[in-house]
Amino acid sequence: MINKLIQEVETKFLRPDPLKFEVGDTVDVHCRILEGTKERIQVFTGIVLARRGAGTRETFTVRRIVGGEGVERIFPVNSPKIAKLEVVRHGKTRRAKLYYLRKRVGKATKLVQRRAREDKVEVPSSE
Amino acid sequence: MFLLGRKVGMTQVADADGRAIPVTLVQAGPCRVLRIKSLQSDGYHALQIGFEEKPRRLASRAERGQVAELERSATSQKNKKSAGAKVGGEPSRVVREIRFSVDPVGHEVGNILTVDLFDGKKFVDVIGVTKGRGFAGVMKRHNFGGQRASHGVKKCHRALGSVGQNTYPGRVHPGQKMSGRFGVDRVTVRNLKLFSIDKDKNLMLIRGAIPGPNGGLVMVRFPKEPPRSQV
Numbered sequence: 563m564i565n566k567l568i569q570e571v572e573t574k575f576l577r578p579d580p581l582k583f584e585v586g587d588t589v590d591v592h593c594r595i596l597e598g599t600k601e602r603i604q605v606f607t608g609i610v611l612a613r614r615g616a617g618t619r620e621t622f623t624v625r626r627i628v629g630g631e632g633v634e635r636i637f638p639v640n641s642p643k644i645a646k647l648e649v650v651r652h653g654k655t656r657r658a659k660l661y662y663l664r665k666r667v668g669k670a671t672k673l674v675q676r677r678a679r680e681d682k683v684e685v686p687s688s689e
Numbered sequence: 690m691f692l693l694g695r696k697v698g699m700t701q702v703a704d705a706d707g708r709a710i711p712v713t714l715v716q717a718g719p720c721r722v723l724r725i726k727s728l729q730s731d732g733y734h735a736l737q738i739g740f741e742e743k744p745r746r747l748a749s750r751a752e753r754g755q756v757a758e759l760e761r762s763a764t765s766q767k768n769k770k771s772a773g774a775k776v777g778g779e780p781s782r783v784v785r786e787i788r789f790s791v792d793p794v795g796h797e798v799g800n801i802l803t804v805d806l807f808d809g810k811k812f813v814d815v816i817g818v819t820k821g822r823g824f825a826g827v828m829k830r831h832n833f834g835g836q837r838a839s840h841g842v843k844k845c846h847r848a849l850g851s852v853g854q855n856t857y858p859g860r861v862h863p864g865q866k867m868s869g870r871f872g873v874d875r876v877t878v879r880n881l882k883l884f885s886i887d888k889d890k891n892l893m894l895i896r897g898a899i900p901g902p903n904g905g906l907v908m909v910r911f912p913k914e915p916p917r918s919q920v
Contacts, residue, residue: 565697565698565714565903567698567714567716567890567892568697568698568700568714570890571700571702571714571887571892571894572702574702575703618700618709619700619701638703638709640703641703641707641709642707643707
């Protein structure tokens with residue numbers, strides 16, 4: 563149970579454009595990076611392994627393979643540093659956390675199967 | 690200046706640079722000034738402030754008398770000097786006295802203190818009572834390291850170890866840290882950054898953690914010794 567007052571404060575810090583994605587999706591995360599005084603956008607592409615937490619503390623984990631090494635980044639969903647998030651491909655999943663992908667190598671990781679776009683993605687809080 | 694409030698809980702918000710800042714929500718005030726003590730009347734300067742209301746049926750006569758004149762018998766009325774102006778209204782659930790070394794000018798009985806006081810302040814001190822942890826061992830209470838998990842250690846993995854020397858002094862020095870009651874201490878956390886205030890909801894967002902459970906009573910005050918770099 564979350565306190566009402568906390569919720570009220572948090573809503574002020576939630577992003578106006580909720581990110582639409584699901585666990586298993588391959589996404590492009592466009593994050594703002596400050597280089598000296600210049601702001602630059604860097605894209606991090608990978609599979610969403612998990613989504614956890616609620617309110618301003620909600621985060622999601624994106625995993626990708628860089629130079630043969632698995633790299634995971636955890637982003638706060640409501641971070642103003644995330645300029646944009648694009649879903650490249652939908653993955654079919656049977657569970658909420660895809661940590662088992664960490665043990666997979668090569669082809670076994672690559673495709674979690676495609677799935678047609680569902681209405682569910684448009685309305686994230688259907689269930 | 691002080692303000693009484695209740696700790697609501699903690700959350701996380703983003704600052705202007707997009708960094709996640711841990712903040713504690715405190716619902717502070719409104720507090721009423723119940724009485725002003727001065728050098729002339731009491732020998733020292735102080736403000737008595739009340740926070741939250743208490744149903745009249747639960748309040749003692751003393752508590753009711755603090756906010757309104759009680760009916761007294763004729764004799765006691767004759768002998769008793771008036772204690773000064775009263776605020777009226779309902780008795781306060783929490784009453785605290787704030788001492789001042791000099792006359793705190795500009796206050797009147799019945800004045801309402803709100804988070805407006807902290808407008809523009811960068812830092813605050815927060816005073817609260819820590820959560821009670823009961824009879825706690827030495828690792829939790831004093832951050833001792835405990836003993837090893839293996840290498841022959843038996844049944845004393847969380848024990849404190851030695852408490853002193855041998856024949857001389859032949860006793861344990863006073864103040865030796867041991868297990869015992871832990872928590873329920875009045876603790877002041879100084880110079881916490883004030884993230885923002887919400888005047889409509891009487892809320893203060895204070896960076897970092899403050900003592901006590903959610904819903905616990907806390908006092909928020911102007912920093913006694915603000916960091917020297919910024920005043």
